[in-house]
Amino acid sequence: MKVQPAVRTETARIAMGTACFSLVMLLVFALLGRLDVTVVLGALWGAGAAILNFFLMALSVQRAAESMKGVTVPPEPLDENGNPDPDAPPQPPVPEVQRAKRWMQLSYTGRMLLLVGVAIVALTAPCFHPVAAALALLFPRLVIFLRGFVKPKSKEA
Amino acid sequence: MLELAIGIILAGCGIGAGLALIAGIGPGIGEGNAAAKACEAIGRQPESKSDVTSTMILGCAIAETTGLYGLVVGILLIFVAPNMFVNILLNAIK
Numbered sequence: 001m002k003v004q005p006a007v008r009t010e011t012a013r014i015a016m017g018t019a020c021f022s023l024v025m026l027l028v029f030a031l032l033g034r035l036d037v038t039v040v041l042g043a044l045w046g047a048g049a050a051i052l053n054f055f056l057m058a059l060s061v062q063r064a065a066e067s068m069k070g071v072t073v074p075p076e077p078l079d080e081n082g083n084p085d086p087d088a089p090p091q092p093p094v095p096e097v098q099r100a101k102r103w104m105q106l107s108y109t110g111r112m113l114l115l116v117g118v119a120i121v122a123l124t125a126p127c128f129h130p131v132a133a134a135l136a137l138l139f140p141r142l143v144i145f146l147r148g149f150v151k152p153k154s155k156e157a
Numbered sequence: 158m159l160e161l162a163i164g165i166i167l168a169g170c171g172i173g174a175g176l177a178l179i180a181g182i183g184p185g186i187g188e189g190n191a192a193a194k195a196c197e198a199i200g201r202q203p204e205s206k207s208d209v210t211s212t213m214i215l216g217c218a219i220a221e222t223t224g225l226y227g228l229v230v231g232i233l234l235i236f237v238a239p240n241m242f243v244n245i246l247l248n249a250i251k
Contacts, residue, residue: 004207004210005207006207006210006211006214007210007214009211010211010214010215014218053221054218057214057217057218057221058214061192061195061210061213061214061217062210064192064195064196064213065195065196065199065206065209065210065213067196068196068199068200068203068206071200072200072201073196073197073200073201074201075201076201094196094197094200096196096200097193097196097197097200098193100192100193100196101189101190101192101193101196102189103192104188104189104191104192104217105185105186105188105189108184108185108188108189108221108224109185111221112181112185112224112228115225115228116228116232119228119229119232120232120236123232123233123236123237124236130233130237134229134233137225137229138222138225138226138229140218140222141218141219141222141225144215144218144219147215
């Protein structure tokens, strides 16, 4: 399966942001006088797992989107105001859509099991600092949150 | 009495971890629904596939973090909290 540019771009952005946050975290540990090799290894382990998890999720999304190639979904029935009509009869489910939904749920379960393993190793192995590894797992969310404050480039430019 | 206190601590940590891991159910259902709606959107407007994919990637990542919070809290409660609370208890008794 060829990786789409959107997946590559988003993963690269998340990876860069996670790396920046990891450096900031190491700086904070250094300021607190608690920086040692376990903190660095924990940050690397957690950040690596977070980036891998994001990439696998993006690949799942890409596969779900590609499964719709050549499939046409009929437009949603609207009322006279242009809103979805609640009185309209329910449309029959599209098999490809249901398959994509199940695929995403299965993919989520698999990735969560992967993260359970990563977190257990991070918390039990003596070579990893548990706080550094657990915090690094949460950095992609922070990166996405901060991206909301960055003005997007206009497509015409 | 000490054994009872330690038992209550361990039971509390176990029950708390179980409750925290319930948080992992919702994002899975939500991600599936988001993917289904995004696929419907792609089926209606194939030219918007790239935009929908980018948006869905970020949306799924945000939804997934909620499950991750629960996972981290649950695993901390299983592997870290019992030792910490038992040590606090033993220090308080001394």
